[in-house]
Amino acid sequence: MSCDLSVEIAGLRFKNPILTASGTFGYGLEFASWFDLGRLGGICTKGLSLEPLEGNPPPRIVETHGGMLNSIGLQNIGVRAFVAEKLPKLRQFQTHIIANVFGSCFEEYLEVIRILNDAEGISAYELNISCPNVKAGGMEFGNDPDEAARLTEACKRIARRPIIVKLSPNAGDIVRVARAVEEAGADALSAINTILGLSVDIYTRRPRLATGMGGLSGPAIKPIALRMVYQITHAVRIPVIGIGGIATVEDALEFLIAGATAVQIGTANYYDPLASIKIIEGLKRFCEQHGITTIRSLIGSLQMNERLA
Amino acid sequence: MMRDHRVRILSNAPETLTYWRLRVRLSETIAIRPGQFVMARTREQWEPIWRRALVIYRAEEHAEGMDLEFLYKVLGRGTALLSRQRPGDELEMLGPLGNGFPHDADPDAEALLISGGIGLPALYLLAEALARDGRAVRLFHGEPTVEPERPLPFLDDFARVLEPEAITLATEDGSRGFPGLVTEAVEAYLERTRPGRAVLYACGPTPMLRRVAEIAAQRRLPAYVSLEARMACGFGVCLGCAVKTQFASEHMPHYRRVCAEGPIFRAEEVIWDEL
Ligand SMILES: Cc1cc2nc3c(=O)[nH]c(=O)nc-3n(C[C@H](O)[C@H](O)[C@H](O)COP(=O)(O)OP(=O)(O)OC[C@H]3O[C@@H](n4cnc5c(N)ncnc54)[C@H](O)[C@@H]3O)c2cc1C
Ligand SMILES: Cc1cc2nc3c(=O)[nH]c(=O)nc-3n(C[C@H](O)[C@H](O)[C@H](O)COP(=O)(O)O)c2cc1C
Numbered sequence: 001m002s003c004d005l006s007v008e009i010a011g012l013r014f015k016n017p018i019l020t021a022s023g024t025f026g027y028g029l030e031f032a033s034w035f036d037l038g039r040l041g042g043i044c045t046k047g048l049s050l051e052p053l054e055g056n057p058p059p060r061i062v063e064t065h066g067g068m069l070n071s072i073g074l075q076n077i078g079v080r081a082f083v084a085e086k087l088p089k090l091r092q093f094q095t096h097i098i099a100n101v102f103g104s105c106f107e108e109y110l111e112v113i114r115i116l117n118d119a120e121g122i123s124a125y126e127l128n129i130s131c132p133n134v135k136a137g138g139m140e141f142g143n144d145p146d147e148a149a150r151l152t153e154a155c156k157r158i159a160r161r162p163i164i165v166k167l168s169p170n171a172g173d174i175v176r177v178a179r180a181v182e183e184a185g186a187d188a189l190s191a192i193n194t195i196l197g198l199s200v201d202i203y204t205r206r207p208r209l210a211t212g213m214g215g216l217s218g219p220a221i222k223p224i225a226l227r228m229v230y231q232i233t234h235a236v237r238i239p240v241i242g243i244g245g246i247a248t249v250e251d252a253l254e255f256l257i258a259g260a261t262a263v264q265i266g267t268a269n270y271y272d273p274l275a276s277i278k279i280i281e282g283l284k285r286f287c288e289q290h291g292i293t294t295i296r297s298l299i300g301s302l303q304m305n306e307r308l309a
Numbered sequence: 310m311m312r313d314h315r316v317r318i319l320s321n322a323p324e325t326l327t328y329w330r331l332r333v334r335l336s337e338t339i340a341i342r343p344g345q346f347v348m349a350r351t352r353e354q355w356e357p358i359w360r361r362a363l364v365i366y367r368a369e370e371h372a373e374g375m376d377l378e379f380l381y382k383v384l385g386r387g388t389a390l391l392s393r394q395r396p397g398d399e400l401e402m403l404g405p406l407g408n409g410f411p412h413d414a415d416p417d418a419e420a421l422l423i424s425g426g427i428g429l430p431a432l433y434l435l436a437e438a439l440a441r442d443g444r445a446v447r448l449f450h451g452e453p454t455v456e457p458e459r460p461l462p463f464l465d466d467f468a469r470v471l472e473p474e475a476i477t478l479a480t481e482d483g484s485r486g487f488p489g490l491v492t493e494a495v496e497a498y499l500e501r502t503r504p505g506r507a508v509l510y511a512c513g514p515t516p517m518l519r520r521v522a523e524i525a526a527q528r529r530l531p532a533y534v535s536l537e538a539r540m541a542c543g544f545g546v547c548l549g550c551a552v553k554t555q556f557a558s559e560h561m562p563h564y565r566r567v568c569a570e571g572p573i574f575r576a577e578e579v580i581w582d583e584l
Contacts, residue, residue: 024546025546026545026546030545030546054563054564055548057583058550058552058553059538059539060548060549060550061540061547061549062539063357063358063359063541066355066356066358067358068358068359068541070541070547070549072547072549075548075564218358219358267358267541269542270359270541270542270546270547271348271358271360271541271542272313273313273403273544
């Protein structure tokens with residue numbers, strides 16, 4: 001008996017619930033020599049901005065226990081080069097391409113989406129709202145429910161494709177932001193982005209990243225991400241894509257059971273370029289062994305101890 | 310082609326007080342350019358989470374495939390874990406990665422190979438390839454200190470492909486060989502012989518590479534340096550290992566990836582103040 005791994009998000013059918021996370025999978029093509037990209041549920045591209053960005057000075061990454069800190073600085077080739085050079089090759093693969101979008105102000109987000117609107121082969125937009133809003137004193141869009149909602153609404157108004165809002169765990173109350181962007185028209189949510197962290201060199205007494213602080217990712221953040229995804233799925237009706245420290249099929253299953261409709265694999269791609277494929281294979285095996293005919297039956301099946309729920 | 314090779318350890322033991330030699334068997338042969346590296350981990354390893362970059366020191370083809378050798382220094386968590394692996398254990402090695410040294414840079418020039426400490430393994434396959442082409446090759450290797458009577462097996466490896474007198478060992482404390490920094494030994498050699506044409510190839514600590522770049526600029530000699538940077542992936546996607554260079558692509562005016570466009574760069578391309 002084979003299991004139906006397909007799920008639906010924002011009117012799109014995904015052949016399986018395993019996607020790759022923005023910034024950890026390049027523009028996708030880097031992995032085409034490792035496996036058929038068409039086996040993935042979907043690919044989230046590196047964050048795209050209106051103009052190319054050169055990123056932060058090195059050192060940009062540091063290894064921590066069970067994870068890593070990064071401050072890449074959203075280095076990317078810019079949305080126009082993506083559309084001209086990467087997308088024509090990427091859209092040949094039988095998978096959903098989700099363009100991850102960011103900007104330093106509202107207008108930039110909108111301009112990137114306008115350019116992508118005219119391009120063929122993109123299934124949805126994922127808004128990275130964990131970036132500083134230059135026009136609002138550098139405060140992250142994602143930290144303020146009202147700001148996040150206004151941005152979502154503006155993008156939604158012009159977007160020709162579904163909008164997935166990627167939530168920041170650094171917000172004071174991620175559930176409030178989730179509710180606000182749902183209200184503003186988001187088609188789906190993804191959570192979480194990296195958690196702000198710090199690592200110190202005790203000999204030089206300086207931060208180990210050139211920019212000081214950076215975003216924590218990897219297995220170390222999984223329990224936090226899982227808790228947030230659980231809370232968010234209970235607060236909104238739109239689908240949630242779980243992200244954060246997923247390294248094994250068991251990790252992916254935990255997110256689905258906690259309420260995620262799909263998941264994204266991030267940091268694991270770095271130490272194992274086949275991580276996402278191994279997890280898809282693992283899902284099939286798990287379902288076969290446990291007589292599960294559709295993966296959808298697992299989603300949100302968590303039975304919380306009532307007194308604690 | 311780049312793949313995640315599952316390899317079996319043939320031997321893994323300390324060679325001197327500082328250096329370990331790892332020998333592994335691949336079940337196939339792969340094409341390797343001198344200076345290319347692999348990203349290695351023990352099987353199903355979760356902690357530390359990154360693989361470690363190791364340059365391919367030596368390679369030997371045979372009927373069953375290929376044996377690869379690595380030299381490493383036990384420093385932190387990754388190399389400590391590696392040193393606990395036994396013959397028969399398996400490792401996962403992603404590679405070969407990176408650009409490798411150009412060995413046809415100036416066919417008539419003398420090749421001066423310069424290494425500091427654990428930079429040495431990046432230069433063996435280059436020495437072998439250049440010697441095979443009949444090129445004049447010299448090796449300058451620097452260490453802080455070397456115990457007086459202890460053998461240095463890795464220098465013997467080089468002595469099998471180079472003339473023994475073409476190998477200069479420099480020690481900072483003067484315990485053996487040329488007393489002083491390896492770059493001082495190189496300068497002394499250049500001063501003495503004034504070769505019309507020479508190409509410098511270097512791997513070692515950043516201050517040493519920077520000095521090599523200065524020497525090359527002063528004497529108008531081409532130089533290639535192999536850089537190190539922290540890497541999460543090693544195959545170009547994390548953008549963690551970026552370094553500032555003079556001539557980068559149209560989209561990226563400054564940064565290039567040590568793992569993909571490097572690890573070998575022309576010395577004058579590197580913006581040394583921003584490393
Ligand atoms: C292209 C390349 C080839 C290399 N080849 C060799 C080799 O042949 N033999 C060898 O012994 N070492 C080599 N290194 C360095 C090696 O990858 C390890 O970084 C180093 O041995 C320290 O790892 P650790 O686990 O002992 O230390 P840890 O302190 O646990 O390292 C923590 C992290 O920082 C990184 N890091 C620490 N020191 C350095 C450094 N000097 N340069 C870059 N990253 C660093 C590590 O890779 C790791 O990701 C190479 C590095 C690069 C970039
Ligand atoms: C080096 C690096 C770069 C990233 N770049 C982006 C990005 O451009 N846009 C974005 O929305 N998220 C980015 N992320 C966040 C990931 O997509 C993901 O949300 C986060 O790493 C948590 O998942 P993980 O623990 O599985 O890696 C990046 C993460 C890392 C480690």
